Amino acid sequence: MTDIDLDRLLGSSQADPGCDEAGELMDAYCELVSRGEPVSDRYAEFLTHMRNCTACREDMEGVLAMLRDQEGDASR
Amino acid sequence: MTNTLALDQESAAWLRELRQGDPARTEAVARLHTLLLRTTRGEAFRRRGALPARALGDLDDLCVEAASDALLAVLGKLETYRGAARFTTWACKFAILETSSRLRRLAWRHRKVELDDSIWDRLPDGAPPVLQQIEHRQLLAALRRAVQERLTERQRLIFQSVTMEEVPIDVLAERLGTTRGAIYKTLHDARTKLRRALVESGHGDDGGEQ
Numbered sequence: 001m002t003d004i005d006l007d008r009l010l011g012s013s014q015a016d017p018g019c020d021e022a023g024e025l026m027d028a029y030c031e032l033v034s035r036g037e038p039v040s041d042r043y044a045e046f047l048t049h050m051r052n053c054t055a056c057r058e059d060m061e062g063v064l065a066m067l068r069d070q071e072g073d074a075s076r
Numbered sequence: 077m078t079n080t081l082a083l084d085q086e087s088a089a090w091l092r093e094l095r096q097g098d099p100a101r102t103e104a105v106a107r108l109h110t111l112l113l114r115t116t117r118g119e120a121f122r123r124r125g126a127l128p129a130r131a132l133g134d135l136d137d138l139c140v141e142a143a144s145d146a147l148l149a150v151l152g153k154l155e156t157y158r159g160a161a162r163f164t165t166w167a168c169k170f171a172i173l174e175t176s177s178r179l180r181r182l183a184w185r186h187r188k189v190e191l192d193d194s195i196w197d198r199l200p201d202g203a204p205p206v207l208q209q210i211e212h213r214q215l216l217a218a219l220r221r222a223v224q225e226r227l228t229e230r231q232r233l234i235f236q237s238v239t240m241e242e243v244p245i246d247v248l249a250e251r252l253g254t255t256r257g258a259i260y261k262t263l264h265d266a267r268t269k270l271r272r273a274l275v276e277s278g279h280g281d282d283g284g285e286q
Contacts, residue, residue, distance in 0.1 A: 009219070009239045010267045010274075019245075019260045027161035027169045053260060054238075055180065055245050062119050062172040067165065069118055 011052040015045050019056055022049040026060055034067040087163035094154055108150065108167060113143040115171035123179055131182045138182060142174035149174070177256075180244035189243050189251050191233040196220050215279050222273035231266040238263055 025046045032039055039047075050057050083091065093104035116139040124132060149170045157166055223232055237243040238259075245259045252259070 010271050011264070013268075013271055016264060018257055018264070020257050023169075023173070025160075027165045030169075031161045031165055052264075053245070054242070055176070055256070058180075059173050059176045062122070062176050063165070063169055065122055066115055066118060066168055066172060070164075 007051070012048050014048045016049045016052055017045045018049065019053060022046050022053070022056055023059070026056075026063055030060060030063040030067055033064060034071065083159040084162060087159060090163040090167075091154065091157065094151065105147070105151070109143060109147050111164065112146045112150070112168065112171040113139065115168045116140075116142040116146070116175045119172050119175040120179065123176075127179065127183055131185070134182060138178050139175065142178050143171060146171040146174045177246045181247055181250060184244065184247040189237055189241075189248060191229065191236065192241070193224075193232075193236075195236060195240050215274070218274055218277045218279055219270065222270050222277070226269045226273050227266050231262055231269070234259060234262045235266040235270070 022045075025043060029039065029043050029046060032043075050060055090104065090108070092098060093100040094108065095101070098104070117136075120135050120139050124135065127135075146167075150167045153170075157163065160166075161169075223235065227235060234248060237248055238245060245263070246256045249256045249259045
């Protein structure tokens with residue numbers, strides 16, 4: 001088994017704040033990414049949760065897609 | 077208390093107009109609802125390819141319900157908005173979460189969720205992709221033993237459903253009558269136990285367990 005496979009089954013052992021706390025940071029994180037700004041260490045645990053939780057990762061992809069759409073609308 | 081000084085002009089205007097007693101509130105709520113509904117429809121459209129064909133007819137009702145619930149969530153949490161993101165991003169996040177959760181539940185509406193220990197016996201043929209990649213038979217055997225010996229029945233159901241059957245955690249939460257946060261906590265505890273068991277049986281290190 002590779003480390004990647006183990007990670008998918010067992011998740012990362014790094015600190016993980018869980019869905020609720022990660023959800024609080026999701027909008028600010030997605031704006032940073034959408035603007036192409038650097039992401040600070042403040043988001044390290046958030047990113048661990050995104051790796052560990054498929055549902056939250058899908059939600060984050062939804063917020064990022066929404067921001068991309070809004071940006072597209074604004075530039076038209 | 078919300079620090080409105082740090083807000084951009086547009087976010088501050090949303091916040092002011094949505095507060096009880098503001099003369100522009102009714103119009104602002106209607107504008108917000110329109111924005112949330114556009115967001116739920118956009119998200120459903122983006123993800124429609126992952127849905128079973130029979131579910132597509134229910135999509136617009138789902139979007140309308142998700143937008144209504146998102147509106148209630150935003151208005152109920154207005155005082156918790158801190159301005160870390162633009163108001164519209166913060167508000168639309170609730171529309172995405174409501175839509176996303178509903179889409180996952182819709183996709184699983186006719187599928188059963190149950191503890192299925194035979195998943196381990198279906199290797200390698202017919203096994204989920206994640207397990208097909210596992211080449212190290214000893215490690216797999218140790219993991220299976222740890223799942224059976226170290227986890228409670230509920231932890232086993234949640235661990236196997238989420239990681240091996242790819243059941244979304246909000247579907248599990250609905251079926252088990254609990255919250256998504258509680259399901260994730262159980263999954264996290266189960267994974268921690270399993271990592272520890274694997275280390276004890278000589279497979280890898282704990283990677284700086286937190």
